[in-house]
Amino acid sequence: MGKIFFPQFKNGKDGIEIHPGLTILDYAQKLKIKINAECGGIGKCGKCIVRIEKGQENLNHLTSVEKNFNLDERFRLACQARIIRDTSDIIVYIKEFGEYEILKYGMERKVEICPSYKKYGEKVYKNGKEIDVYRGGIYGIAIDIGTTTIVFDIVNLENGDIIGTVAKTNPQIIYGNDVISRIEYTMVNKKEKKFLDEKEREKKLFELQKSVVDLINEEIEKFNNEISEKIYQVVVAGNSTMRNIFLLIDISTLGKIPYEPKNPESIIKKNEEIGLKINKNGEIYGLPLIGGHIGADIVADILASEIYKEEKICMLIDIGTNGEVVIGNKDKLLAASAAAGGAFEGVNISCGVGGIGGAIKEVKILNGKVYYSTIENKYPIGICGSGLIDLLSEMLKNKIIDKKARIKNGEFYITGDIKINQQDIFQLITSKAAIKTTWQLLTKIYPVDIKDIDKIFIAGGFGNFINVESAIRIGLIPEVDKNKVIKIGNGALEGAREVLLCYEKRKIAEEIALKVKHIKINEIEKDFDYLLAENMYF
Numbered sequence: 402m403g404k405i406f407f408p409q410f411k412n413g414k415d416g417i418e419i420h421p422g423l424t425i426l427d428y429a430q431k432l433k434i435k436i437n438a439e440c441g442g443i444g445k446c447g448k449c450i451v452r453i454e455k456g457q458e459n460l461n462h463l464t465s466v467e468k469n470f471n472l473d474e475r476f477r478l479a480c481q482a483r484i485i486r487d488t489s490d491i492i493v494y495i496k497e498f499g500e501y502e503i504l505k506y507g508m509e510r511k512v513e514i515c516p517s518y519k520k521y522g523e524k525v526y527k528n529g530k531e532i533d534v535y536r537g538g539i540y541g542i543a544i545d546i547g548t549t550t551i552v553f554d555i556v557n558l559e560n561g562d563i564i565g566t567v568a569k570t571n572p573q574i575i576y577g578n579d580v581i582s583r584i585e586y587t588m589v590n591k592k593e594k595k596f597l598d599e600k601e602r603e604k605k606l607f608e609l610q611k612s613v614v615d616l617i618n619e620e621i622e623k624f625n626n627e628i629s630e631k632i633y634q635v636v637v638a639g640n641s642t643m644r645n646i647f648l649l650i651d652i653s654t655l656g657k658i659p660y661e662p663k664n665p666e667s668i669i670k671k672n673e674e675i676g677l678k679i680n681k682n683g684e685i686y687g688l689p690l691i692g693g694h695i696g697a698d699i700v701a702d703i704l705a706s707e708i709y710k711e712e713k714i715c716m717l718i719d720i721g722t723n724g725e726v727v728i729g730n731k732d733k734l735l736a737a738s739a740a741a742g743g744a745f746e747g748v749n750i751s752c753g754v755g756g757i758g759g760a761i762k763e764v765k766i767l768n769g770k771v772y773y774s775t776i777e778n779k780y781p782i783g784i785c786g787s788g789l790i791d792l793l794s795e796m797l798k799n800k801i802i803d804k805k806a807r808i809k810n811g812e813f814y815i816t817g818d819i820k821i822n823q824q825d826i827f828q829l830i831t832s833k834a835a836i837k838t839t840w841q842l843l844t845k846i847y848p849v850d851i852k853d854i855d856k857i858f859i860a861g862g863f864g865n866f867i868n869v870e871s872a873i874r875i876g877l878i879p880e881v882d883k884n885k886v887i888k889i890g891n892g893a894l895e896g897a898r899e900v901l902l903c904y905e906k907r908k909i910a911e912e913i914a915l916k917v918k919h920i921k922i923n924e925i926e927k928d929f930d931y932l933l934a935e936n937m938y939f
Contacts, residue, residue: 403459405484405491410434413493419459419484425451425493426479430575433612436495437755439578439748441585442480446578446749449479456491459484510705510895515903516541516558518633525633525682528904532682538631540564542679543897544617545698546639546647547571548580548721549746549755551613552894555624558634561902567620572612573646578743580642580723583609584656602653609646611676618678632679635672637687638897640696640723641665648687649674655693665690667911688900689911692919694738699725700914701896704906706858706889709734709913713855714847716840718878719892720745720864724836727917728843728854734913735847737920739839744832745786746863752819754783761815762866764791766799771815781816787866792821793829794871797939804939806830834936837876841932842922851879860892876939 405428407413412432419428426449429436440446444466453460453475463472464481472478484491518527518539525533544553548571555565576586587605589596597605621629637647641662645652650664668687675685688697699719708715710731717727724739747753747760754760758775759782765772773788775781784792792815796802801813812822844851857878859865869886872878878886889895900906923929 403456403487403490405456405493407432407434407493407495409495416490419487419491421484421486423484424480425477425482425484425491426575429479429495433572433615434495434575435570435572436479436575437578438480438575439582439743441577441582443591444478444481447478450476450495451479451482452476452494453482454492454494456489459486459488459491461485510899512561512899512902512906514558514561515905516634516901517904518558520559527633527682533633533680536627536631538628540628540632541634541636541901542617542621542632542677543894543901544635544637544639544647545701545891545894545897546613546637546643547698547893548640548643548723549574549578551616552891553617553620554894554898555621555628555632556898556901558902563898565624567617569616569620571643572616573609576609578746578748580640581656583646584642584652588653588656602651606646606649606651610649613647614676618676621678629678630680632677633683634901635677635679635683635685636897636901637685638697638701638893640698641690641693642696644687644690644697647675648685660693662690662693665692665914667907667914686900686907688897689914691736691914691917692738694723695725695736695917695919698893699727699736700910700917701894701900702858702860702889702892703727703734703896703913703917704899704910705892705895706860706887708858709909709916711855714849714853715856715858716843716854716879717858717860718836718840718864719860720836720867720877721861724839726836726840726843728840728847728849733847734917735843735920736917737839737843737922739835741832741835742828744828745789747783747785747789749828750784750789750825751822752783752815753789753825754785756785756787756863756866757782759783760785761788761819763868764788764795764815766795766801769799773815781819783819784815784821786863787868789821789829790867790875790877791871793826793833794868794874797874802826802939806938830937833875833877834933837936838929838933839922840879841936842926842929843920846920846922846925851881854879854881854885857881857886858892859886859888860890864888865890876936 404416406416437448447470461483523535539558552568667689670685719725724741727736758777759779760776761773761784763774814820
C-alpha cells in the first residue's frame with residue numbers, strides 16, 4: 402500500500418497510508434497540517450494549491466473547478482485532487498506555506514496585581530483556600546483565540562511580568578478561514594449532504610478544540626518541563642465561535658437564526674474538561690460574550706481601551722473577518738458587528754494572501770510608479786490586508802479608480818505578476834461598505850455626530866498595521882483628525898491579561914458584557930441595503 406507524504410511538515414514527513422476516495426485536503430486535515438482552505442474545501446477560493454512532486458497517476462483528472470484557476474502542470478487544488486488508485490507513493494508540497502505576521506502585544510498597561518491564586522508561606526491559595534504546595538512560581542496564561550491566529554502570554558502572577566509570548570496561526574484554518582466554515586464542519590457532512598447527529602457534532606467539535614489545545618500544549622512544553630505545574634489559571638478571549646469551541650460548548654446555534662450563542666455568560670471549567678498541560682488544581686476562565694457576533698474579544702477590547710470609563714463619547718473599531726464597532730462612554734455603550742468577510746485578509750482576492758512572509762504590506766504610487774514593502778522583506782508572493790488598504794487609497798488618490806470604484810483598463814499591476822482586477826475591487830469595497838455602514842448607523846442610533854467623537858480606538862492585529870490616512874481616505878474609518886485615532890494593539894490579549902492579573906477586572910468584564918447593548922443594525926434599519934450599496938462608492 403502506498404503512502405502520501407508532506408515533506409515540509411514534521412507531521413507529514415513519515416507519510417500516511419493512502420485510501421482511494423479521499424482528497425489531498427482530507428489527508429492534510431488528518432495530519433493536522435496547515436493548509437490554506439479558506440472556503441472550507443469547496444473549490445471556491447483556490448488557495449489550497451499544492452504541487453504533486455510524485456504520484457500524479459494516482460489522482461483524478463483536473464476538475465472543472467480547477468480549470469478556472471489556470472494551474473500550471475503538476476499543480477492541483479488539494480480539495481479537488483482525489484486519490485482514485487493506489488499504485489505508488491504520493492509526494493505533496495504546499496504552495497502557500499508560512500506563518501502569519503501576528504501582533505503579539507497590547508498596550509501592556511500597569512494593572513493592580515490581585516490574582517485569584519496567591520502564595521502564603523510555602524503554600525498556594527485560591528481565593529484564600531489552600532490548594533497546593535508552592536512549586537517555585539505561580540503563573541497564568543492569557544489567550545486570544547482568533548479565527549486566523551492564536552496569541553498567548555505566560556504571566557508571572559506574583560509580579561505581573563510576562564515571561565513569554567507565543568503567536569501562531571490557528572490550526573483550525575485547515576477547516577476553513579472563517580467561523581461559518583467551522584460551524585458548518587460541526588453540523589454538516591458535505592460529502593453525504595446530511596446534518597450530523599448529536600454524537601457526530603460532539604466529535605467534530607472536539608476535533609476542532611483539540612487542534613488548538615495541542616498547539617498550546619506544545620508551546621508550553623518548549624519553555625521547560627516544570628512550567629506546566631506552576632500554571633494555575635487560564636483566561637480565554639475570542640469571538641463567540643472561537644471561545645465556545647475552546648470551552649467545548651455546542652456552536653450549532655451560531656449557525657441558525659437568531660445566531661445567538663449558548664452560554665454567553667462567563668464560564669469556569671476544570672482543566673480535566675479542557676486538556677491543557679497546567680496544574681491539576683488550575684482552572685480555565687472564559688470571558689463573557691455580548692452576543693452572537695460580539696464576543697469575548699470585544700469585552701476584552703472594551704476593558705483594555707477603557708472606553709467604558711470615558712466621559713466623552715468614543716468609538717472602538719475591531720477590523721477583521723467579522724468587524725465589530727462599539728460606541729459610547731461610561732453611561733451607555735452600543736455594539737454591532739459587520740459581516741465584512743475576509744477580503745481585507747486576502748480572501749477571494751486574486752493575488753491576496755494572509756500576513757505571511759513575502760506579502761506586500763505597504764504600497765505607494767508616485768508619478769505612476771508603484772513602490773511597496775513586504776513582510777520580512779521577502780520576494781513578493783501576494784498582497785495582504787494593510788497593503789490592500791494602501792493600494793485602494795493610492796489608486797483613488799491617483800485616479801486609477803474613480804469614485805464609483807471602477808478601475809481603468811480592468812486591472813492594475815503592482816509587480817510583474819501581482820495585480821488587482823475589477824472583481825477584487827468589488828470584494829474590497831463590499832467589505833469596506835459593511836464596516837462603514839456599521840459605524841455610520843451606530844452614530845445615528847446612539848445618536849452622535851462624527852465631529853463630536855472624542856477618540857477612535859483601533860483594535861486587533863490587522864488594525865494595528867493599517868495606515869490611518871489610507872483607511873480614512875477609502876472610508877474604512879470615520880474622517881476625523883488622525884490624532885484622535887488610537888491603536889491599542891491586541892486589545893483582546895491585553896484585556897485577558899488584565900483579568901488574569903486582577904480578580905476585580907473579571908468582575909468589571911462581566912459588568913461590561915451585561916451593560917453593552919447588542920444592536921443588529923440590518924434588522925432595525927429599513928434602509929440598510931441601500932446604505933450598504935451607497936457606501937461601496939468613495
